[in-house]
Amino acid sequence: MSRTFLEQAMARLAHAGPELEPGHVWLVGAGPGDPGLLTLDALAALAQADALVHDALVSEKAVAVAEQAEKFFVGKRGGRLSIPQGEINALLVRLAKEGRKVVRLKGGHPLVFARGGEEALALAAEKIPFRVLPGVTSAFGGLASAGIPATMRGVNGAVILATGFAAQSDDRPDWAALARTGQPIVIYMGLTHMADTVTALMEGGLAADTPAAFVENATLPGERVVVATLGTLVGAAERERIVSPALIVVGHIVPLREKMRGEG
Amino acid sequence: MSRTFLEQAMARLAHAGPELEPGHVWLVGAGPGDPGLLTLDALAALAQADALVHDALVSEKAVAVAEQAEKFFVGKRGGRLSIPQGEINALLVRLAKEGRKVVRLKGGHPLVFARGGEEALALAAEKIPFRVLPGVTSAFGGLASAGIPATMRGVNGAVILATGFAAQSDDRPDWAALARTGQPIVIYMGLTHMADTVTALMEGGLAADTPAAFVENATLPGERVVVATLGTLVGAAERERIVSPALIVVGHIVPLREKMRGEG
Numbered sequence: 081m082s083r084t085f086l087e088q089a090m091a092r093l094a095h096a097g098p099e100l101e102p103g104h105v106w107l108v109g110a111g112p113g114d115p116g117l118l119t120l121d122a123l124a125a126l127a128q129a130d131a132l133v134h135d136a137l138v139s140e141k142a143v144a145v146a147e148q149a150e151k152f153f154v155g156k157r158g159g160r161l162s163i164p165q166g167e168i169n170a171l172l173v174r175l176a177k178e179g180r181k182v183v184r185l186k187g188g189h190p191l192v193f194a195r196g197g198e199e200a201l202a203l204a205a206e207k208i209p210f211r212v213l214p215g216v217t218s219a220f221g222g223l224a225s226a227g228i229p230a231t232m233r234g235v236n237g238a239v240i241l242a243t244g245f246a247a248q249s250d251d252r253p254d255w256a257a258l259a260r261t262g263q264p265i266v267i268y269m270g271l272t273h274m275a276d277t278v279t280a281l282m283e284g285g286l287a288a289d290t291p292a293a294f295v296e297n298a299t300l301p302g303e304r305v306v307v308a309t310l311g312t313l314v315g316a317a318e319r320e321r322i323v324s325p326a327l328i329v330v331g332h333i334v335p336l337r338e339k340m341r342g343e344g
Numbered sequence: 345m346s347r348t349f350l351e352q353a354m355a356r357l358a359h360a361g362p363e364l365e366p367g368h369v370w371l372v373g374a375g376p377g378d379p380g381l382l383t384l385d386a387l388a389a390l391a392q393a394d395a396l397v398h399d400a401l402v403s404e405k406a407v408a409v410a411e412q413a414e415k416f417f418v419g420k421r422g423g424r425l426s427i428p429q430g431e432i433n434a435l436l437v438r439l440a441k442e443g444r445k446v447v448r449l450k451g452g453h454p455l456v457f458a459r460g461g462e463e464a465l466a467l468a469a470e471k472i473p474f475r476v477l478p479g480v481t482s483a484f485g486g487l488a489s490a491g492i493p494a495t496m497r498g499v500n501g502a503v504i505l506a507t508g509f510a511a512q513s514d515d516r517p518d519w520a521a522l523a524r525t526g527q528p529i530v531i532y533m534g535l536t537h538m539a540d541t542v543t544a545l546m547e548g549g550l551a552a553d554t555p556a557a558f559v560e561n562a563t564l565p566g567e568r569v570v571v572a573t574l575g576t577l578v579g580a581a582e583r584e585r586i587v588s589p590a591l592i593v594v595g596h597i598v599p600l601r602e603k604m605r606g607e608g
Contacts, residue, residue, distance in 0.1 A: 086354055086361065086384065089391035092409045095379040097350065111383070115359040117478065120350065120387065121380035127353035145356045189484050189494075192503070197493035197600065204606040214381065214480050214488040220453050224478040229461035230453070231507070237517040238506035239456070240527070246501040253501040257525040261518060263504070336461065342468040 090120075097121045098211065100128040105172050105182040105203055107190040109215020110138040112225070114299040117216045118142060122185075125213060129183035131175045133168070137187030137325060139300075146183065165195055169202035176208040187325075189217040193243045193268045217241070219266040222298025222327045226305045227340045230266070235332055238263040244270030244277050244328065259284025264331025271324055275314050281330065286310055291334035296326040307334065354384075361385045362475065364392040369436050369446040369467055371454040373479020374402040376489070378563040381480045382406060386449075389477060393447035395439045397432070401451030401589060403564075410447065429459055433466035440472040451589075453481040457507045457532045481505070483530040486562025486591045490569045491604045494530070499596055502527040508534030508541055508592065523548025528595025535588055539578050545594065550574055555598035560590040571598065 097120060100106055108125045111117035126132070126145040134143055136155030143151065152171060154163045175182045190196025190212055203210040219241050223230050230239050244267045246252035258265055259281045270277060282288065288311030296304045308316040310330055316322070361384060364370060372389045375381035390396070390409040398407055400419030407415065416435060418427045439446045454460025454476055467474040483505050487494050494503050508531045510516035522529055523545045534541060546552065552575030560568040572580040574594055580586070 085391040086388050087351065089387045089409050090350060090354060092391075092411060093379060093382075093387065093405060094408075095405060097380045114385075115357060116361045116385035116388070117383050118357075119375070119381050119383055119480065121378075123353045123357065123384065124350050124380070127349040127356075141357060141359060144358075145353050147356060189480070189488070191488050191493040191495065192484055193495050195497060197496040197604075200493070200604050201600075204604055207606060212488045212491075214485045216383065216453070216478050216480055217484055220456055220481055221478045224453070224455050224476045227476075229455040229464065231455065231457050232461040232515075233459060234515050237510045237515040238504055238522060240502055240504050240525075242502035243495070251496075251498050251501040253527065254525060257521075258502060258527075261504075261521040261525060263517065263522075336465075340461075340464050340468055342471060 095120060097124040100125060100181045102179045102181055103176050103209070105176050105184060105208060105210040106213055107184045107186065107196045107199055107210060108213040109189040110142050110185050110187055111216040112188060112218040112221035112299040113139055115139050115141045117221055117299060119213065119215060121213050122215060125183045129181050131180040131182045132185060133171060133182065134185040135187055138185050142185065149183070165198055169199055172199055173202060173206050173208060176203070187218065189215045192217040192241065218268065218298060219327055222295045223266065223329065225299045225303060226293070226295045227337045228293065228329060228333055229336055229340065230333065232333060232336055235336070236264055240265045241268065243268050244273050255280030256284030259286045264329065264333045267328040270328040271317065271322065271326055274317060274328065278310060278313055281310060286330070290330060291332060292328065292330045293334050294322050294326050294328060296322055298327060359384060361388040364389060364445045366443045366445055367440050367473065369440050369448060369472060369474040370477055371448045371450065371460045371463055371474060372477040373453040374406050374449050374451055375480040376452060376482040376485035376563040377401070377403055379403050379405045381485055381563060383477065383479060385477050386479060389447045393445050395444040395446045396449060397435060397446065398449040399451055402449050406449065413447070429462055433463055436463055437466060437470050437472060440467070451482065453479045456481040456505065482532065482562060483591055486559045487530065487593065489563045489567060490557070490559045491601045492557065492593060492597055493600055493604065494597065496597060496600055499600070500528055504529045505532065507532050508537050519544030520548030523550045528593065528597045531592040534592040535581065535586065535590055538581060538592065542574055542577055545574060550594070554594060555596060556592065556594045557598050558586050558590050558592060560586050562591060
């Protein structure tokens with residue numbers, strides 16, 4: 081596709097997006113990685129920022145769009161903070177108070193397992209005007225890219241998104257209760273505690289032969305899908321050397337992938 | 345924001361999106377309604393289509409981008425089909441076999457409670473090349489717009505998306521089991537069977553004072569948020585005359601809205 085198509089379409093779309101004012105902060109979702117999954121408003125945010133605070137999980141191409149902005153890298157991977165969340169919050173507050181046009185760019189969606197809620201609360205507490213621009217969350221971008229439908233009529237009427245990396249006990253999901261719903265579960269940041277998670281799901285009644293898969297580097301050029309079962313997940317992760325970022329998908333939506341590929 | 349920002353950003357983003365070939369079908373998510381939430385690839389799809397099959401739940405502005413395409417309206421609202429799904433599937437197959445460049449534009453994300461999976465399977469069965477372009481799903485776009493974080497550290501380590509409109513018994517979620525997870529639930533198309541759903545959630549142990557809310561016309565100019573509790577949802581829907589499309593949100597993420605607004 082030539083870029084002309086996009087430019088033409090943009091000219092036709094009578095969309096005047098929001099204006100980023102000095103002293104305001106926008107928490108912007110970049111989607112799962114593919115720059116084509118940026119929203120128009122995310123792109124407009126990048127074009128207007130004069131301070132860009134970003135993660136490791138956003139594409140270099142997206143960051144490069146904000147060429148006029150001062151960059152602040154606050155990356156983390158695999159749930160491991162290189163900079164404590166409190167310092168990121170304080171940085172956003174300071175930049176806003178300096179009258180900067182601040183964009184906080186995050187992988188996925190800022191309010192879906194991305195700690196954007198904490199940043200929003202820190203800004204609200206300081207009376208700093210902010211706005212959340214949603215992105216495609218990694219689970220749903222990644223499943224689509226892997227050819228696995230998140231929902232299918234006749235198969236599941238619900239889908240559960242969960243984090244595998246809950247540091248505090250009061251937000252660690254009750255895996256057995258999730259298992260007992262019989263609904264598919266998509267796990268973010270699930271590699272570190274995978275063995276415990278699998279055990280808990282089985283204690284909740286999920287059979288060892290429940291279909292499961294990894295989607296590694298979802299929507300990125302190095303994307304890899306590894307299909308397993310709940311019982312073989314841990315072994316598959318070792319054998320295939322699955323690394324972060326990777327989604328874990330558990331449930332009866334996984335085998336639909338073969339049908340979607342015309343193989344079922 | 346002047347359109348110049350967006351055009352400038354687009355020129356900087358070295359993104360050559362996919363090319364839509366004759367005889368191919370793209371299932372494209374338009375997001376929850378706000379044209380600013382279209383992805384770049386969705387916009388590129390609209391610019392390339394010569395046949396556009398679309399719902400009522402996508403914005404007129406998005407449809408208008410595809411000015412070169414023949415339009416096929418297959419709308420439904422409130423889960424009520426005006427055209428049976430099988431006919432939509434057959435239309436997509438026919439247009440592809442005619443060698444058209446087909447875009448099937450759907451509100452939200454095609455594989456999240458939008459029946460895109462059925463369309464994909466119909467295309468796969470006929471060996472028609474297709475591709476799924478994810479969009480921002482209505483639940484996460486709508487919650488962000490309403491100022492409710494889908495997840496918050498210390499509050500919830502999982503979030504459940506469910507459909508309130510399950511026609512077949514085998515994909516109707518077990519509401520009581522969902523309730524017993526203690527995790528927030530976001531319900532799509534929940535108005536029609538709301539009274540039964542509320543009863544089932546309470547039978548699963550959710551208290552009548554569990555926070556709840558409606559997000560009507562999420563991300564659209566007429567968006568309205570009505571906060572209630574599980575016990576007062578049905579009455580609030582009548583009193584406030586809540587109409588489709590509306591999300592129902594149940595759980596302890598709802599009160600975070602006040603904090604996000606600096607009121608908590």
